[in-house]
Amino acid sequence: MMAWRSWRWMLRTRCREPRAGMARSTSSRGIMAGLPGGPVNFEECGSTSSPLSCLSWSRKKRQETDMLKTMALLHDQPPFATRPEDTAWMEIGEGRGLKLLRILPDDAGYAAIMRVDPGHAIPPHRHTGAVHAYNLKGSRRIHTGDVIGPGGYVFEPPGNIDTWEAIGDEPCLILIVVEGDVEYLTPEGHVAERYNAAGMRALHLKWSKAAGLRPFELSCAAHPERVS
Structure with missing residues (x-):
């Protein structure tokens, strides 16, 4: 339970708005950068999003990016059929x-x-x-x-x-x-x-x-x- 609370606290710390006079980071560091979805861009995710919503959004964006990369690899290739x-x-x-x-x-x-x-x-x-x-x-x-x-x-x-x-x-x-x-x-x-x-x-x-x-x-x- 303590580990889960610590995990939630770390996510909240990464997602909350900065104090006055501090620059707002557009990407995460540390533990957030190592998550499966990759670094989270909070400017795109939205400042009102919950930490878990940010992570879900990041994973979805990463999957979409990977699919586009695969499509780009096949772009302009001639038709090909294998029987x-x-x-x-x-x-x-x-x-x-x-x-x-x-x-x-x-x-x-x-x-x-x-x-x-x-x-x-x-x-x-x-x-x-x-x-x-x-x-x-x-x-x-x-x-x-x-x-x-x-x-x-x-x-x-x-x-x-x-x-x-x-x-x-x-x-x-x-x-x-x-x-x-x-x-x-x-x-x-x-x-x-x-x-x-x-x-x-x-x-x-x-x-x-x-x-x-x-x-x-x-x-x-x-x-x-x-x-x-």
């Missing part, structure tokens, strides 16, 4: 698979379908960029305890560390757009394995050839050019 038979499932671990759909321009990230079989989990990992995940089929339990079913959407901000497991009787299929790297961590917090756009391209070549498919470049032309 189910064009790309193979890549097995990336026990009970886990990935079907690569698209490499974002400048190798900024990738889009894919992830499959996790029931009873299997994604180990602890950290994202260096934003992630958008939409459940297509099946259900999963994320590290917060929430269960995400078909049609559910999860946004993960840069720097997020999480783990989750597939639950139920059918595989969990998720459409993901991943920016930056995915770093799988050891129990000590060290990076054990890293996935990014360049690595996904290499895996695409490997698994396409193993499946007897002619791999193609996933990031350039409107009509994908086959590569040997």
Whole structure:
């Protein structure tokens, strides 16, 4: 209880109006700057907003900004279609698979379908960029305890560390757009394995050839050019 009161007091201190003669800060520092939503701009949030309202507003603005960045990456790109038979499932671990759909321009990230079989989990990992995940089929339990079913959407901000497991009787299929790297961590917090756009391209070549498919470049032309 004392910790909660202290937390509320710190938020109130950050959000209240300054005394006469003092300049009003437009962004937070210290603990406020380290919150998931990022630094809060109180000039935009409004001086009458409660501390928690400011934080909620900040998180929403950060999510909107990340979505706009993703859209900007794809701006002016030619149309691109991937058929189910064009790309193979890549097995990336026990009970886990990935079907690569698209490499974002400048190798900024990738889009894919992830499959996790029931009873299997994604180990602890950290994202260096934003992630958008939409459940297509099946259900999963994320590290917060929430269960995400078909049609559910999860946004993960840069720097997020999480783990989750597939639950139920059918595989969990998720459409993901991943920016930056995915770093799988050891129990000590060290990076054990890293996935990014360049690595996904290499895996695409490997698994396409193993499946007897002619791999193609996933990031350039409107009509994908086959590569040997």
